[in-house]
Amino acid sequence: MNKRIYHYILSAGMAVTIVACSTQKELSLPERITVPVTTDTLSLSNFSQVFNDPYLRGLIDTALHNNFDLLSAAQRVAVAQANLVMAKNAWLPSLNLALSAGVDKYADYTLNGVGNFDTNLSPNISKDQHIPGPTPEYFAGLRSSWEIDLWGKLKSQRQASYARFLGSEQGRRLLVTQIVAGVSGLYYELTAMDNELAIIQRNITLQEAAVATVHIQKAGGRATELAVQQFTAQLLSTKALEFGVKQEITSLENQLNALMGRLPQPILRTTVTGTQPLPAAVKGGIPSNLLLLRPDIQRAELELTAAQADVKAARAAFLPSLTITPYTGFNAFKAGLLFQSPGSIAWGAVGNLTAPIFNKKQLKAQYNINTANAYTAFYDYQQAIVNGYQEVASALNKVDNQQQAFTLKSNEVLVLQEAVSTANILFTTGYANYLEVITAQKNVLEAELALVTTRRNVYQGLVSLYRALGGGFNAAQ
Numbered sequence: 208m209n210k211r212i213y214h215y216i217l218s219a220g221m222a223v224t225i226v227a228c229s230t231q232k233e234l235s236l237p238e239r240i241t242v243p244v245t246t247d248t249l250s251l252s253n254f255s256q257v258f259n260d261p262y263l264r265g266l267i268d269t270a271l272h273n274n275f276d277l278l279s280a281a282q283r284v285a286v287a288q289a290n291l292v293m294a295k296n297a298w299l300p301s302l303n304l305a306l307s308a309g310v311d312k313y314a315d316y317t318l319n320g321v322g323n324f325d326t327n328l329s330p331n332i333s334k335d336q337h338i339p340g341p342t343p344e345y346f347a348g349l350r351s352s353w354e355i356d357l358w359g360k361l362k363s364q365r366q367a368s369y370a371r372f373l374g375s376e377q378g379r380r381l382l383v384t385q386i387v388a389g390v391s392g393l394y395y396e397l398t399a400m401d402n403e404l405a406i407i408q409r410n411i412t413l414q415e416a417a418v419a420t421v422h423i424q425k426a427g428g429r430a431t432e433l434a435v436q437q438f439t440a441q442l443l444s445t446k447a448l449e450f451g452v453k454q455e456i457t458s459l460e461n462q463l464n465a466l467m468g469r470l471p472q473p474i475l476r477t478t479v480t481g482t483q484p485l486p487a488a489v490k491g492g493i494p495s496n497l498l499l500l501r502p503d504i505q506r507a508e509l510e511l512t513a514a515q516a517d518v519k520a521a522r523a524a525f526l527p528s529l530t531i532t533p534y535t536g537f538n539a540f541k542a543g544l545l546f547q548s549p550g551s552i553a554w555g556a557v558g559n560l561t562a563p564i565f566n567k568k569q570l571k572a573q574y575n576i577n578t579a580n581a582y583t584a585f586y587d588y589q590q591a592i593v594n595g596y597q598e599v600a601s602a603l604n605k606v607d608n609q610q611q612a613f614t615l616k617s618n619e620v621l622v623l624q625e626a627v628s629t630a631n632i633l634f635t636t637g638y639a640n641y642l643e644v645i646t647a648q649k650n651v652l653e654a655e656l657a658l659v660t661t662r663r664n665v666y667q668g669l670v671s672l673y674r675a676l677g678g679g680f681n682a683a684q
Contacts, residue, residue, distance in 0.1 A: 262476050263394050266467065270390050273468035277386060280379040284372075305350045305536070312341040345545045348536010348553070360523035367516035374509035381502035381677070388674035390466055392667055397459045398479040399663035404452045406655045407445060414442040414648060417631075421641065434641035441645055445652065479662075498595045501677035507588040514581035521574040525567070530559045598675035605668035609661055616658040623651040 258264060271277065354361070418438045424430035460474045498504060538553035539545045563570055630647040633639035 258391065260394070260477050263391060266394060266463065266474070267387055267390050269469075270386050270467045271383065274386055274466060275468050277379070277382055278468075280375075280382045284375045284379050286375075302349060302351045305346060305348060305534070307344075307346045308542075309344050310341050311344060343540050343542075344538070345540070345542055346536055346538050346553075347545060348534060348538075350532070350534040350536075352530060352532045354528060354530045360520050360528075363516045363520035363523065367513040367520065370509045370513035370516065374506045374513065377502045377506035377509065381506065384502060384674055384678035386466065387678060388670050390463065391670045391673070393459055393463045393466070394474075394476065395663055395666040395670070397456065397463070397474065398476055399659050400452055400456045400459060401476070402479050402659045402662075403656055404449065404456065406652070406659065407449045407452060410648070410652045410655075411442065411445050411449065413627075414438070414445055417644065417648065418442055420635075429637070430641065437641060437645055441648065498592065498599065498676075501591075501595050501675075503677070504588070504591045504595055507584070507591040511581070511584040511588050514577065514584040517577040518574070518581050521570070521577045524570050524573070525563065527560050530561070532557045532559065595675065595677075599672065602668055602672035602675045606665060606672060609664040609668055613658070613661045613665060616654065616661050620651065620654045620658050623647070623654050627651050 258267070418435070421430050421434050421438045425432065425435055461471045463474055464471050533554070533556035535552075535554035537545050537548070537551045539547070539551045545551055627644075627647045630639055630644045634641060634644045
């Protein structure tokens with residue numbers, strides 16, 4: 208082993224030390240992720256309110272059993288497990304049944320050649336016992352090979368495989384969380400569309416009554432054709448909205464069915480009304496260490512562990528390797544003598560100590576690749592923590608802001624509904640014109656639809672919080 212190899216070994220050790228030291232750094236996070244809350248709130252244990260719908264639970268269960276992406280992830284876990292089994296057994300000796308036949312032409316003055324020379328010239332040995340030259344060779348027995356893990360290369364490879372196996376499990380858990388969140392988000396989007404459709408249909412009924420009223424007033428000379436046209440146009444516009452919402456409902460149902468791995472079919476769901484209470488807000492924030500339970504963060508950490516093990520294995524590849532290759536079986540120079548025991552029984556063992564010389568550039572390149580991957584894994588781990596923190600903080604603020612907006616929107620709807628009643632009375636008695644009635648009806652429709660959107664945003668915020676925490680709620684799981 209020349210000086211350059213020693214230089215590579217020394218630089219490998221220094222780089223591994225650098226990576227190991229750098230990976231000890233951790234982001235400084237506050238103890239809790241909080242959001243200003245002005246209303247009475249409950250603890251995180253009540254998050255299960257989001258998943259207490261029996262229809263939703265059934266859809267989630269179906270998706271977790273039939274989703275094709277999740278089934279594929281299960282196979283990736285199986286592959287990682289098989290790789291782990293291979294790595295765990297790499298240190299064990301191999302044992303193979305060997306049947307071989309060959310021919311050798313030995314020189315007279317090699318070890319075998321001297322034996323052949325003396326034996327063949329001896330007058331005491333019959334012609335049948337002479338070893339022919341070229342010499343046939345037949346072997347039937349067991350051959351083994353065992354690499355001694357002097358420098359921990361195989362151990363490091365086993366550690367890397369184990370970390371990647373655990374990482375594949377976390378990847379599957381991450382996909383489970385995303386599927387649960389995806390099904391829940393689509394479900395609440397679907398119930399919101401149902402609510403919008405009910406509101407639009409209710410307004411269509413009211414507007415049809417208004418059109419009938421203005422026709423009567425026109426016949427009595429109290430309204431003009433322009434008023435009839437304006438009321439009719441408003442009714443047609445609202446009916447057009449109805450078909451748009453129906454198309455959106457169909458699209459959402461198809462997306463849900465695709466997540467559950469089945470062809471389009473109707474989705475059973477709960478009817479949601481505007482009078483149902485919202486889930487309680489999150490009280491006092493969320494512990495920051497709950498972020499470390501996120502599957503993507505845990506997977507990034509395991510990938511970092513695997514990358515560090517790869518660097519150690521690459522460093523050990525520069526060092527000599529010791530391999531022992533024993534064998535035992537029947538050996539003869541004639542096929543007819545192969546199984547004549549004990550004369551044909553042979554055994555032996557060879558120890559090989561090999562060190563890389565001409566392939567050191569390839570080893571150096573592989574080491575550089577593994578070192579770069581280790582740094583990449585470290586930065587990915589840091590970025591995963593940053594992403595997780597901002598996602599949780601954003602979801603918390605979204606839930607709180609949308610809940611407060613829902614309270615204000617509810618009051619707005621009540622006021623505008625009273626305004627419609629007032630406008631109709633004034634229009635009937637001649638104290639308001641038809642434009643005021645149309646405006647009041649339009650405003651209440653928009654406000655009611657906005658209220659549905661705000662309610663949906665509250666649920667979507669809670670679903671986003673569930674996803675941001677990696678499904679970290681026992682009740683939800």
